Amino acid sequence: MSVLIKNGRVITASEDYIADIFVEGEKISAIGRNLKANADETIDVSGKFVFPGGIDPHVHLDMPFMGTFSSDNYETGTLAALYGGTTTVIDFILQTQGKSLYSALDEWRSRSDGNCYSDYSFHMAVTDFNDETKKEIKDLIYKEGITSFKTFMAYKGALMIDDRQMIGLMNEVRDMGGLVTVHATNGDMIDYLTAKHRSEGKLSPLYHYLSQPEISESEAAGRFVDMAYHTDVPCYIVHLTCEGALNQVRDATRRNQKVFVETCIQYLILDASLYEKDFEGAKWVMSPPLREKKDQATLWAGINQGLVQVVGTDHCPFEWKKKLMGEKDFSKIPNGHPAIENRMELLFSEGVDKGKISLNSYVEVTSTNSAKIFGMFPQKGTVGIGSDADLVIFDPKKKHTLSARSHHMNVDYSAYEGREVNGKVETVLMRGNVAVHENKVKIGKGYGKFIKRGKASKII
Ligand code: DUC
Ligand code: ZN
Numbered sequence: 001m002s003v004l005i006k007n008g009r010v011i012t013a014s015e016d017y018i019a020d021i022f023v024e025g026e027k028i029s030a031i032g033r034n035l036k037a038n039a040d041e042t043i044d045v046s047g048k049f050v051f052p053g054g055i056d057p058h059v060h061l062d063m064p065f066m067g068t069f070s071s072d073n074y075e076t077g078t079l080a081a082l083y084g085g086t087t088t089v090i091d092f093i094l095q096t097q098g099k100s101l102y103s104a105l106d107e108w109r110s111r112s113d114g115n116c117y118s119d120y121s122f123h124m125a126v127t128d129f130n131d132e133t134k135k136e137i138k139d140l141i142y143k144e145g146i147t148s149f150k151t152f153m154a155y156k157g158a159l160m161i162d163d164r165q166m167i168g169l170m171n172e173v174r175d176m177g178g179l180v181t182v183h184a185t186n187g188d189m190i191d192y193l194t195a196k197h198r199s200e201g202k203l204s205p206l207y208h209y210l211s212q213p214e215i216s217e218s219e220a221a222g223r224f225v226d227m228a229y230h231t232d233v234p235c236y237i238v239h240l241t242c243e244g245a246l247n248q249v250r251d252a253t254r255r256n257q258k259v260f261v262e263t264c265i266q267y268l269i270l271d272a273s274l275y276e277k278d279f280e281g282a283k284w285v286m287s288p289p290l291r292e293k294k295d296q297a298t299l300w301a302g303i304n305q306g307l308v309q310v311v312g313t314d315h316c317p318f319e320w321k322k323k324l325m326g327e328k329d330f331s332k333i334p335n336g337h338p339a340i341e342n343r344m345e346l347l348f349s350e351g352v353d354k355g356k357i358s359l360n361s362y363v364e365v366t367s368t369n370s371a372k373i374f375g376m377f378p379q380k381g382t383v384g385i386g387s388d389a390d391l392v393i394f395d396p397k398k399k400h401t402l403s404a405r406s407h408h409m410n411v412d413y414s415a416y417e418g419r420e421v422n423g424k425v426e427t428v429l430m431r432g433n434v435a436v437h438e439n440k441v442k443i444g445k446g447y448g449k450f451i452k453r454g455k456a457s458k459i460i
C-alpha cells in the first residue's frame with residue numbers, strides 16, 4: 001500500500017513548509033515538492049496542516065480505580081484518541097501492593113492485547129518498591145521496552161510510596177537507564193484536609209478542590225525534584241497544574257538540573273470556578289484539581305519558556321452514574337475526566353489560534369517531546385523520512401462544537417460541552433493506513449500495536 005499526500009503544510013517541531021509526502025507501507029519514504037510517485041492512493045491536502053500523529057503520554061484506560069473502572073476501555077479509548085488526532089497513547093500499569101510488577105503487566109496485557117486502534121505503550125506504576133520488585137526493573141526496560149516508572153506521592157494506602165521507597169527506586173532506575181515519573185502531591189496533607197472537611201460536613205465537590213491546595217502540590221514537586229537531584233535520575237512530573245510547583249522546577253534549573261514537565265489540557269483552559277456549580281462540579285473532580293487563572297498563565301508561559309515540554313490529558317473518564325457515587329461525599333467521586341479525543345483540537349484552538357503558542361511548539365508539546373522523552377523518537381513524533389507514517393491532516397479553518405452527542409469517548413457527558421473550537425482533525429494516517437477520514441474509522445480493532453520503547457532522552 002502506498003499513499004501520496006500532496007501540497008500539505010508540513011509542521012514539525014522546527015520546520016514549516018509546503019511539500020508532498022510519499023508513504024510506502026508503514027513508513028514515510030520521501031518528502032519533497034512535486035513528487036512523482038505511482039501511489040495506490042493520492043490525497044490533495046492543499047490549505048491543510050500535516051502534523052505528526054499526536055502522542056498522549058498520560059491516559060488511564062479500563063483502569064481499576066476508586067471502586068470502579070475508567071469507562072473507556074482499550075477499544076473505545078484508542079478509537080476516540082484517533083478521531084482526535086492522537087495516534088499513540090501511553091497508559092499506566094498499576095502494581096498491586098504486595099504483588100509483582102510482572103503480575104500487573106500480565107493483567108494489563110489481558111485487557112489491552114488485540115483491542116487497540118491506536119498504537120500504545122505502558123508506564124509501570126511502582127506502588128510497592130522492595131527487594132523483589134527491584135529485580136524486575138531491568139527486564140521491564142530491556143525485555144519489555146517499558147522504560148518509565150511512575151510513582152505516586154498521594155493516594156495513601158493504595159498507590160502512594162514513601163520517600164525511602166522513592167529513593168530506592170530512583171537509584172535502581174538510574175542504574176538501568178530508565179526514567180522516574182511522579183504524581184507529585186503531598187498525600188498526608190491531602191488525607192488530613194479531606195478528613196477535616198468530611199468531619200465538618202463539608203461534602204460537596206468544592207471541598208475536593210479545597211483539600212488539595214497549591215502548596216500540597218508545590219511541596220511534593222520540590223521534594224521529588226530534590227530526591228531526583230540527589231540520585232541523579234532523569235525525572236518527569238506528570239500533570240503539573242500550578243505556579244508553585246513550576247517554580248520548584250524553575251529553581252532546580254538554577255543548579256543545572258533537568259526536570260521534564262507535563263501539564264494537561266484541562267489545566268491550561270479550565271479553572272476552579274467550575275467547582276462552585278454544586279454537584280455538577282463532579283465532572284471536573286480530578287487530582288490534582290483545576291486551579292486558578294494565574295496558574296493557567298504560568299503554564300502557558302512555561303510552555304514558551306521551555307519549562308513545560310508536554311501537554312497530555314490524564315484521560316480517566318467515568319460515566320455520570322459513577323460520579324454520583326460521591327453525591328453525598330466528595331471523597332467518593334471517582335477522580336478523572338474525559339479528554340483523549342479533545343486534546344489536539346482544544347490546544348490548537350486555545351493555544352495556536354489565540355496566539356499563545358507557535359505552531360512548532362504545538363507539535364513539540366503534543367507529539368515530538370513525548371516521543372523523545374519516552375524513547376520513541378524518531379519512529380514517532382515527527383514527519384521525517386523513515387519515521388512511522390502517523391500523520392494528522394488538520395483543517396485550521398473548520399469550526400465545530402464539542403459535545404457528548406458527537407464524541408466517541410465512552411462517557412455520557414463532555415467536560416467541554418458546547419465549546420466551539422477552531423480547527424478540526426480531518427484525516428488520520430496510522431503507520432501508512434488511512435485510519436480516520438471525515439469522521440469515519442477505516443481500520444479495525446487490533447490494528448494498534450504495542451510500542452517497545454528505548455531509553456529516555458536526557459536532553460531534548
Ligand atoms: N488523577 C485523576 O484525576 N485520575 C486518575 C489518577 C490521577 O492521578
Ligand atoms: Zn495522577
Ligand code: ZN
Nearest residue numbers: 058060314316
Ligand atoms: Zn493519571
